[in-house]
Amino acid sequence: MNPRAKIEKFLDTASRSRLMVYACVLGLIALALMTWSLFDQGWIPVMMAMSVGQGIGTLSFALFLVIVIIDLRQAEFRPSIAPLPPKPEDD
Protein backbone atom coordinates (compact mmCIF):
# COMPACT_ATOMS: atom_id res chain seq x y z
CA MET A 1 0.00 0.00 0.00
CA ASN A 2 1.49 3.36 -1.01
CA PRO A 3 1.74 6.21 1.52
CA ARG A 4 -1.13 8.16 -0.03
CA ALA A 5 -3.45 5.17 0.24
CA LYS A 6 -2.33 4.64 3.84
CA ILE A 7 -3.16 8.23 4.72
CA GLU A 8 -6.55 7.98 3.02
CA LYS A 9 -7.31 4.78 4.87
CA PHE A 10 -6.32 6.42 8.13
CA LEU A 11 -8.55 9.42 7.42
CA ASP A 12 -11.46 7.10 6.57
CA THR A 13 -11.17 4.93 9.66
CA ALA A 14 -9.70 7.12 12.43
CA SER A 15 -11.86 7.91 15.43
CA ARG A 16 -12.31 11.66 15.74
CA SER A 17 -13.06 11.58 19.45
CA ARG A 18 -9.93 9.52 20.15
CA LEU A 19 -7.82 11.96 18.14
CA MET A 20 -9.37 14.80 20.13
CA VAL A 21 -8.45 13.06 23.38
CA TYR A 22 -4.83 12.73 22.19
CA ALA A 23 -4.85 16.39 21.13
CA CYS A 24 -6.12 17.46 24.56
CA VAL A 25 -3.58 15.38 26.48
CA LEU A 26 -0.70 16.67 24.33
CA GLY A 27 -2.08 20.20 24.62
CA LEU A 28 -2.13 19.99 28.41
CA ILE A 29 1.48 18.76 28.50
CA ALA A 30 2.52 21.56 26.13
CA LEU A 31 0.75 24.20 28.22
CA ALA A 32 2.38 22.92 31.40
CA LEU A 33 5.83 23.17 29.80
CA MET A 34 5.16 26.60 28.34
CA THR A 35 3.79 28.10 31.55
CA TRP A 36 6.62 26.63 33.63
CA SER A 37 9.03 29.01 31.89
CA LEU A 38 6.91 32.00 32.88
CA PHE A 39 7.70 31.40 36.54
CA ASP A 40 11.14 29.82 36.46
CA GLN A 41 13.42 31.53 33.97
CA GLY A 42 16.43 29.24 34.22
CA TRP A 43 17.83 27.67 31.06
CA ILE A 44 16.01 24.35 31.43
CA PRO A 45 12.42 25.71 31.65
CA VAL A 46 13.03 28.39 29.01
CA MET A 47 14.56 25.95 26.53
CA MET A 48 11.99 23.26 27.28
CA ALA A 49 9.17 25.73 26.67
CA MET A 50 10.62 27.00 23.42
CA SER A 51 11.47 23.61 21.97
CA VAL A 52 9.74 20.58 23.49
CA GLY A 53 6.70 22.51 24.75
CA GLN A 54 6.03 24.19 21.45
CA GLY A 55 6.73 20.98 19.52
CA ILE A 56 4.16 19.05 21.54
CA GLY A 57 1.73 21.96 21.23
CA THR A 58 2.15 21.96 17.46
CA LEU A 59 1.49 18.21 17.37
CA SER A 60 -1.65 18.74 19.43
CA PHE A 61 -2.90 21.40 17.01
CA ALA A 62 -2.00 19.19 14.05
CA LEU A 63 -4.19 16.41 15.47
CA PHE A 64 -7.04 18.88 15.70
CA LEU A 65 -6.49 19.83 12.07
CA VAL A 66 -6.64 16.13 11.15
CA ILE A 67 -10.08 16.01 12.76
CA VAL A 68 -11.14 18.99 10.67
CA ILE A 69 -9.83 17.28 7.52
CA ILE A 70 -11.74 14.10 8.37
CA ASP A 71 -14.92 16.15 8.83
CA LEU A 72 -14.37 17.94 5.54
CA ARG A 73 -13.89 14.63 3.73
CA GLN A 74 -17.11 13.26 5.15
CA ALA A 75 -19.15 16.44 4.72
CA GLU A 76 -21.80 16.59 2.09
CA PHE A 77 -21.53 19.90 0.36
CA ARG A 78 -24.73 21.34 -0.86
CA PRO A 79 -24.81 24.35 -3.13
CA SER A 80 -25.79 27.47 -1.27
CA ILE A 81 -28.10 28.56 -4.06
CA ALA A 82 -30.89 26.17 -4.76
CA PRO A 83 -31.08 25.08 -8.39
CA LEU A 84 -33.62 26.90 -10.42
CA PRO A 85 -36.94 25.09 -10.75
CA PRO A 86 -37.41 23.59 -14.17
CA LYS A 87 -39.13 25.94 -16.53
CA PRO A 88 -42.66 24.90 -17.24
CA GLU A 89 -42.69 23.76 -20.74
CA ASP A 90 -45.01 25.52 -23.03
CA ASP A 91 -47.75 23.36 -24.09
Next chain:
Amino acid sequence: MHVSPLSWIALTCALVAAVIMIYYLIYRPPLNGRVKALMMLAVGVLPIMTAMIGNLEGLQATEHQAFCGSCHTMDMHIADANDAESLSLAAIHSRTIKFGDKSCYVCHKDYGMFGYAMTKLGGMGHVYMFLSEYMWYDMEEALPKIHIARPFKNDNCMQCHSTTGRIWNGVADHNGLLEDLRTGTTSCASAGCHGYAHPFSKPDEETPSHAEAHSSVQNPSPEGT
Protein backbone atom coordinates in the same frame (compact mmCIF):
# COMPACT_ATOMS: atom_id res chain seq x y z
CA MET B 1 10.64 35.34 40.79
CA HIS B 2 9.22 38.18 38.72
CA VAL B 3 6.07 37.61 36.72
CA SER B 4 5.34 40.39 34.24
CA PRO B 5 1.82 41.53 33.26
CA LEU B 6 2.36 39.87 29.88
CA SER B 7 3.08 36.60 31.65
CA TRP B 8 -0.22 36.87 33.48
CA ILE B 9 -2.00 37.19 30.12
CA ALA B 10 -0.19 34.06 28.90
CA LEU B 11 -1.08 32.26 32.09
CA THR B 12 -4.74 33.25 31.75
CA CYS B 13 -4.80 31.94 28.15
CA ALA B 14 -3.19 28.70 29.29
CA LEU B 15 -5.64 28.28 32.16
CA VAL B 16 -8.70 28.87 29.97
CA ALA B 17 -7.35 26.43 27.37
CA ALA B 18 -6.60 23.84 30.04
CA VAL B 19 -10.09 24.13 31.56
CA ILE B 20 -11.70 23.58 28.14
CA MET B 21 -9.48 20.58 27.39
CA ILE B 22 -10.07 19.01 30.80
CA TYR B 23 -13.82 19.56 30.33
CA TYR B 24 -13.61 17.71 27.01
CA LEU B 25 -11.60 14.87 28.51
CA ILE B 26 -14.13 14.38 31.33
CA TYR B 27 -17.46 14.84 29.50
CA ARG B 28 -16.49 13.92 25.90
CA PRO B 29 -19.22 15.95 24.20
CA PRO B 30 -19.99 15.03 20.57
CA LEU B 31 -17.76 16.88 18.14
CA ASN B 32 -20.34 19.13 16.51
CA GLY B 33 -19.57 22.53 15.05
CA ARG B 34 -19.89 24.38 18.35
CA VAL B 35 -17.60 21.99 20.25
CA LYS B 36 -15.08 22.11 17.45
CA ALA B 37 -15.04 25.91 17.55
CA LEU B 38 -14.41 25.71 21.29
CA MET B 39 -11.66 23.15 20.81
CA MET B 40 -10.10 25.34 18.11
CA LEU B 41 -9.79 27.95 20.84
CA ALA B 42 -8.44 25.47 23.39
CA VAL B 43 -5.98 23.58 21.18
CA GLY B 44 -5.10 26.33 18.70
CA VAL B 45 -5.67 29.99 19.45
CA LEU B 46 -5.01 30.14 23.21
CA PRO B 47 -1.91 27.89 23.25
CA ILE B 48 -0.47 29.86 20.32
CA MET B 49 -0.93 33.08 22.31
CA THR B 50 0.71 31.42 25.32
CA ALA B 51 3.60 30.26 23.13
CA MET B 52 4.09 33.69 21.55
CA ILE B 53 4.14 35.48 24.89
CA GLY B 54 6.32 32.67 26.27
CA ASN B 55 8.80 33.26 23.43
CA LEU B 56 8.88 36.96 24.14
CA GLU B 57 9.36 36.47 27.86
CA GLY B 58 11.80 33.60 27.34
CA LEU B 59 14.01 35.58 24.99
CA GLN B 60 14.00 38.50 27.42
CA ALA B 61 14.88 36.13 30.24
CA THR B 62 17.96 34.99 28.34
CA GLU B 63 19.39 38.50 28.74
CA HIS B 64 19.44 38.39 32.53
CA GLN B 65 22.22 37.20 34.81
CA ALA B 66 19.84 34.73 36.45
CA PHE B 67 19.58 32.84 33.14
CA CYS B 68 23.36 32.68 32.62
CA GLY B 69 23.83 31.80 36.26
CA SER B 70 21.38 28.92 36.11
CA CYS B 71 24.29 26.71 34.98
CA HIS B 72 26.38 25.92 38.04
CA THR B 73 29.58 26.47 36.08
CA MET B 74 28.80 30.18 35.96
CA ASP B 75 28.34 30.55 39.73
CA MET B 76 31.73 32.15 40.32
CA HIS B 77 31.42 34.45 37.31
CA ILE B 78 28.06 35.76 38.57
CA ALA B 79 29.28 36.01 42.16
CA ASP B 80 32.31 38.04 41.06
CA ALA B 81 30.24 40.28 38.78
CA ASN B 82 27.92 41.10 41.68
CA ASP B 83 30.66 41.46 44.28
CA ALA B 84 30.64 45.09 45.40
CA GLU B 85 34.29 44.77 46.47
CA SER B 86 35.56 43.14 43.29
CA LEU B 87 37.70 45.18 40.92
CA SER B 88 37.36 42.91 37.91
CA LEU B 89 36.13 44.42 34.64
CA ALA B 90 32.97 42.32 34.95
CA ALA B 91 32.24 43.68 38.44
CA ILE B 92 33.06 47.29 37.59
CA HIS B 93 30.72 47.17 34.60
CA SER B 94 27.98 45.28 36.42
CA ARG B 95 27.79 48.12 38.94
CA THR B 96 26.70 50.59 36.26
CA ILE B 97 23.05 50.97 35.39
CA LYS B 98 23.66 50.32 31.66
CA PHE B 99 24.83 46.79 32.45
CA GLY B 100 23.43 45.89 35.87
CA ASP B 101 21.40 42.70 35.86
CA LYS B 102 22.11 42.21 32.14
CA SER B 103 25.88 42.58 32.32
CA CYS B 104 26.65 39.12 30.87
CA TYR B 105 24.49 39.78 27.84
CA VAL B 106 25.52 43.40 27.26
CA CYS B 107 29.23 42.48 27.19
CA HIS B 108 29.00 39.14 25.38
CA LYS B 109 26.28 39.80 22.84
CA ASP B 110 27.05 40.15 19.17
CA TYR B 111 26.44 43.72 18.04
CA GLY B 112 26.34 42.91 14.32
CA MET B 113 23.35 43.19 12.00
CA PHE B 114 22.18 39.70 12.88
CA GLY B 115 23.57 40.05 16.38
CA TYR B 116 20.53 38.84 18.26
CA ALA B 117 20.23 35.64 16.24
CA MET B 118 23.98 35.03 16.30
CA THR B 119 24.06 35.52 20.07
CA LYS B 120 21.26 33.01 20.49
CA LEU B 121 23.07 30.53 18.22
CA GLY B 122 26.16 30.99 20.34
CA GLY B 123 24.05 30.33 23.40
CA MET B 124 22.89 27.06 21.88
CA GLY B 125 26.55 26.14 21.55
CA HIS B 126 26.97 26.82 25.26
CA VAL B 127 24.01 24.57 26.02
CA TYR B 128 25.55 21.80 23.93
CA MET B 129 28.89 22.15 25.71
CA PHE B 130 27.20 22.19 29.10
CA LEU B 131 25.11 19.11 28.38
CA SER B 132 27.88 17.17 26.70
CA GLU B 133 30.68 17.94 29.13
CA TYR B 134 30.54 20.66 31.74
CA MET B 135 27.44 19.57 33.63
CA TRP B 136 29.41 16.61 34.97
CA TYR B 137 32.15 18.78 36.44
CA ASP B 138 32.06 20.51 39.77
CA MET B 139 33.22 24.11 39.91
CA GLU B 140 36.84 23.30 40.68
CA GLU B 141 37.09 20.96 37.71
CA ALA B 142 35.22 23.25 35.37
CA LEU B 143 36.94 26.54 36.11
CA PRO B 144 40.31 25.80 34.44
CA LYS B 145 38.49 24.42 31.39
CA ILE B 146 36.06 27.30 30.87
CA HIS B 147 37.23 29.64 28.16
CA ILE B 148 35.59 32.10 25.81
CA ALA B 149 34.67 30.49 22.49
CA ARG B 150 36.14 33.28 20.38
CA PRO B 151 38.45 36.14 21.41
CA PHE B 152 36.48 38.96 23.01
CA LYS B 153 35.82 41.66 20.43
CA ASN B 154 36.92 45.20 21.14
CA ASP B 155 33.84 46.25 19.17
CA ASN B 156 31.80 45.32 22.22
CA CYS B 157 33.85 47.67 24.42
CA MET B 158 33.60 50.34 21.75
CA GLN B 159 29.81 50.37 21.94
CA CYS B 160 30.37 52.66 24.95
CA HIS B 161 34.05 53.59 24.81
CA SER B 162 34.02 55.04 21.32
CA THR B 163 37.82 55.66 21.23
CA THR B 164 37.18 59.19 20.02
CA GLY B 165 36.67 60.99 23.32
CA ARG B 166 39.09 63.47 24.84
CA ILE B 167 39.65 61.59 28.10
CA TRP B 168 40.13 58.25 26.38
CA ASN B 169 42.60 59.71 23.92
CA GLY B 170 44.41 61.42 26.76
CA VAL B 171 45.72 58.05 27.92
CA ALA B 172 49.12 57.50 26.37
CA ASP B 173 48.67 53.73 25.89
CA HIS B 174 45.40 54.29 24.07
CA ASN B 175 47.00 56.77 21.71
CA GLY B 176 49.89 54.49 20.91
CA LEU B 177 47.65 51.55 20.18
CA LEU B 178 44.71 53.34 18.61
CA GLU B 179 44.61 51.43 15.32
CA ASP B 180 45.37 48.10 16.98
CA LEU B 181 42.53 48.65 19.44
CA ARG B 182 40.08 49.69 16.75
CA THR B 183 40.93 46.74 14.56
CA GLY B 184 41.01 44.35 17.49
CA THR B 185 44.64 43.36 17.07
CA THR B 186 45.22 44.23 20.73
CA SER B 187 42.43 43.29 23.09
CA CYS B 188 41.22 45.78 25.67
CA ALA B 189 40.56 42.89 28.03
CA SER B 190 44.01 41.36 27.88
CA ALA B 191 46.94 41.03 30.22
CA GLY B 192 48.94 44.23 30.13
CA CYS B 193 45.92 46.35 29.27
CA HIS B 194 42.79 46.24 31.43
CA GLY B 195 43.28 42.57 32.28
CA TYR B 196 40.78 39.78 31.92
CA ALA B 197 37.15 40.48 32.67
CA HIS B 198 36.95 37.45 34.98
CA PRO B 199 40.47 37.37 36.46
CA PHE B 200 39.67 34.75 39.12
CA SER B 201 39.27 32.23 36.30
CA LYS B 202 42.85 32.90 35.15
CA PRO B 203 44.83 33.02 38.37
CA ASP B 204 48.19 32.75 36.65
CA GLU B 205 47.58 35.56 34.22
CA GLU B 206 48.28 39.21 34.66
CA THR B 207 45.38 41.34 35.82
CA PRO B 208 45.18 45.08 36.39
CA SER B 209 46.91 46.34 39.48
CA HIS B 210 44.82 47.50 42.41
CA ALA B 211 46.04 51.04 41.86
CA GLU B 212 44.94 50.98 38.23
CA ALA B 213 41.62 49.39 39.04
CA HIS B 214 41.00 51.86 41.88
CA SER B 215 41.74 54.80 39.65
CA SER B 216 39.20 53.58 37.10
CA VAL B 217 36.60 53.11 39.85
CA GLN B 218 37.23 56.48 41.45
CA ASN B 219 37.27 58.36 38.18
CA PRO B 220 34.52 56.81 36.11
CA SER B 221 34.49 58.70 32.88
CA PRO B 222 31.70 57.56 30.61
CA GLU B 223 31.79 60.92 28.87
CA GLY B 224 34.72 61.51 26.68
CA THR B 225 35.60 57.84 26.42
